[in-house]
Structure formats: structure tokens, C-alpha cells
Amino acid sequence: MTIFSRLLLCFVLISFNAFSQKEKPSFQVIPLGIKGGIDEKNLSAYLVAPSGTKDFICLDAGTLNAGIEKAIENKAFKVSASEVLRKYIKGYLISHAHLDHVSGLIINSPADSSKTVYATQKCMEMMENHYFNDQTWVNFGDKGVGFPLKKYHFQTLNLAEETPISNTTMTAEAFPLSHVNPFESTAFLIKNEDNYVLYLGDTGPDSVEKSDKLKNLWTAVAPLIQSKKLKGIFIEVSFPNEQPDQFLFGHLKPNHFITELHVLENLAGKGSLNNFKIIITHLKPPANNIAKIKEQLKSQNDLGLKIIYPEQGKKFNL
Ligand SMILES: [Zn+2]
Ligand SMILES: [Zn+2]
Known part of the structure; x- marks a missing residue:
């Protein structure tokens, strides 16, 4: 082997290694449902597991x-x-107790195995009082009203x-x-x-909600974008821009979505969202x-976001 071919081989190996290093996925995602309404066989639910394992959590159900x-x-x-x-x-x-995020959990609970359901206190109380209450449905939980069957451990998440x-x-x-x-x-x-991956349940923009909750969330995750540890963000866009702000019902449309992601970019640094994976x-x-919505997001995407539209039952990596 000549010196030249040795060097070439070396170079190829190093670049292959760098490439595989960069591309190595951290998480696998299998969407079980992706839509925001009406189609009851395809409502928000996302399975996420560390790559190479079968240990999935289900984000909304x-x-x-x-x-x-x-x-x-x-x-x-x-x-x-x-x-x-x-x-x-x-x-x-x-993420919250609206039926389009929990109906699959309720209906499948008789066939499910023993495991934990995580939610913040208010959301957990709603599920206990209105669904798993021995009236609208059997109480499969381990607290709440009626006779808890203790199949599910209801664990309250502190913020x-x-x-x-x-x-x-x-x-x-x-x-x-x-x-x-x-x-x-x-x-x-x-x-x-x-x-890391970040999953957002339904949310309105801070401007319409008269809130600073998204700003606070962006502030918390901006360092993870800078360090490239955050592998993707799941975020909703429910309506096209034609939907008037007073009829958003706590949801985002492309205009507000882009405005919010500019807030995030300002916190994480210019260009920090270029090629960043956003799952709509x-x-x-x-x-x-x-x-x-898809057309508007495409034409308004001035941050270089890598926009992903998940498909039901189709695996992808982050
Ligand atoms: Zn909702
Ligand atoms: Zn919803």
C-alpha cells in the first residue's frame, strides 16, 4: 500500500466515523396518532424510546x-x-385531560398491563374525578373515588x-x-x-393567552439547543393563518408558531435552529x-427549521 492510499484510507475511515457519530440517533419515535380532532382512530399519541430499546413511553394517549x-x-x-x-x-x-389526549388510554385500560400514568396534579385530578371514577369508567387507578383496582399507578408530577x-x-x-x-x-x-426531546401538549401563543409560559419554557431549553443535546421538539400547529386569534381556542397557527420559535432562537443564539428538528x-x-398549514409553515420558515410531519405507525429517529 502506498503512503498516499494509506492516507486516503485513513481519511475515509475518519470521515466515516465522524459521519456515523453525528448521525447516530438518540431516540426512536413511533406515532400512534397525529391529528387534532374528529378522526378518532388517529388522535395525539407518540411512543418514544431510547434507541436500541423497547422501553417506550407514550406521550398523550x-x-x-x-x-x-x-x-x-x-x-x-x-x-x-x-x-x-x-x-x-x-x-x-x-399533557392535559381533554378527551382527544386520553380517550385511547381510557378505552384500552381493560386490556392494558400494570404501569404508571404521569400527569401534573390538576390533570390527574381531572382524570380521577371525571374518567376513572367508577361511574363514567372503572377506576383502574390506585387513588381517587370508588373502588381503585390499582392496575395503574397514578403519579403526580411536580413542576x-x-x-x-x-x-x-x-x-x-x-x-x-x-x-x-x-x-x-x-x-x-x-x-x-x-x-433530550421536548413534547408540548396543546398550547396557545403567549401573545393570545396573555401568558409567559412558552417564554419560560424556551428559556429553560435554550441551553440544551446551544449544547445540541435537544434532539427535537414536538409542537402543535392546529389551524391555518386564516383562523382569527379569538377563535384559536388555546392553539397555535403558523404565524404564532414562527413568532414563538423566533423567541426561542433569540434565547439560544442566531442560527441555532438551523436544521433543528421540529415535529408538527x-x-x-x-x-x-x-x-x-403545511404550505404556510413552508413559506414562513425563515429559521431553517427541519419540519417533520409525523405519520401514524411510521417510525422515525431523533
Ligand atoms: Zn386540548
Ligand atoms: Zn387536543
Whole structure:
């Protein structure tokens, strides 16, 4: 081998290594439901696990079974739907108690295995009082009214505190969101080793909500963007720009979404969101509105965001 070819080989190996280092994913995501309304077989629910494990948490649980079946069809799972539900999903993190975020959990609870449901105190109380109350549904929890069957451990999350997620290596930290002020929703910052993903439940923009909750969230995660430890943000955009602000009902539209992400960029540094992965959730039908949202986000994306539209049952990496 000549010196030149040795050097070349060396160079190829080093660049291959650098490339694989950079591309190595931290999390796998399997969306079980992605829409913001009406289509009851496809409502907000996202499975997230550290890469190379089967230890999934489910972020919101609007649709479970229909999404798991779709994922099996797409070969994201090689086991039965029941095994995915009972063994792969280690717990649920619920952002708020609106039915489009919890109906899958309620309906699937008789077939589920014992695990933990995580939510902030207000959200947990709503689920205990209105759903798992032995009247509208059996109390599968371990507290609340009626006769608790103790299948689920209902664990209240304190804000701004890292809570370990049972049977996984992940932790979750909850931040409050404003979803028609003073009604609150939640953002979850998920951590595994030194990598993070951020999931936002439904939220309105600070300007419309007369709130500083998004600003506070952006301030908390900006350092993780600077250090490149944050691998992606799940955030809703429910309506196209034509929706008047007074009829947003605690949701975002492309104008407000871009304004909010500019706030984040200002905190994290100019250019910091270039190629940053943003997963757009909660698009509300009808289909022509969804098409409008996608067009508007594309034309208004002056931050270089890498916008991802999740598909039900289709795995992707972060
Ligand atoms: Zn909601
Ligand atoms: Zn919703």
C-alpha cells in the first residue's frame, strides 16, 4: 500500500466515523396518532424510546390500538398489538385531560398491563374525578373515588423536577402551558443519558393567552439547543393563518408558531435552529386546512427549521 492510499484510507475511515457519530440517533419515535380532532382512530399519541430499546413511553394517549395496528402493518413492531400495549409501553405521560389526549388510554385500560400514568396534579385530578371514577369508567387507578383496582399507578408530577420513568432509563420534567388561560396543559422534557426531546401538549401563543409560559419554557431549553443535546421538539400547529386569534381556542397557527420559535432562537443564539428538528402535531382536519398549514409553515420558515410531519405507525429517529 502506498503512503498516499494509506492516507486516503485513513481519511475515509475518519470521515466515516465522524459521519456515523453525528448521525447516530438518540431516540426512536413511533406515532400512534397525529391529528387534532374528529378522526378518532388517529388522535395525539407518540411512543418514544431510547434507541436500541423497547422501553417506550407514550406521550398523550388519544389513540392507542388503531395506531399500534398501523405500526404493525408498517413493520415498526414484529409482535402482537396486545404485546406492544402490555409490554412495550412502560407508562403514559398525559399533557392535559381533554378527551382527544386520553380517550385511547381510557378505552384500552381493560386490556392494558400494570404501569404508571404521569400527569401534573390538576390533570390527574381531572382524570380521577371525571374518567376513572367508577361511574363514567372503572377506576383502574390506585387513588381517587370508588373502588381503585390499582392496575395503574397514578403519579403526580411536580413542576421543574426530574422524575424517573419506571422501567425505563428516561426521566421527565414537566412545564406548564397555557391552553385557554387559565386552563393548563403540559410540556414534557424527556431525558435519556445526556440527550433530550421536548413534547408540548396543546398550547396557545403567549401573545393570545396573555401568558409567559412558552417564554419560560424556551428559556429553560435554550441551553440544551446551544449544547445540541435537544434532539427535537414536538409542537402543535392546529389551524391555518386564516383562523382569527379569538377563535384559536388555546392553539397555535403558523404565524404564532414562527413568532414563538423566533423567541426561542433569540434565547439560544442566531442560527441555532438551523436544521433543528421540529415535529408538527395536532393538525386539525379538514384536509384542505392541513394542506394550508403545511404550505404556510413552508413559506414562513425563515429559521431553517427541519419540519417533520409525523405519520401514524411510521417510525422515525431523533
Ligand atoms: Zn386540548
Ligand atoms: Zn387536543
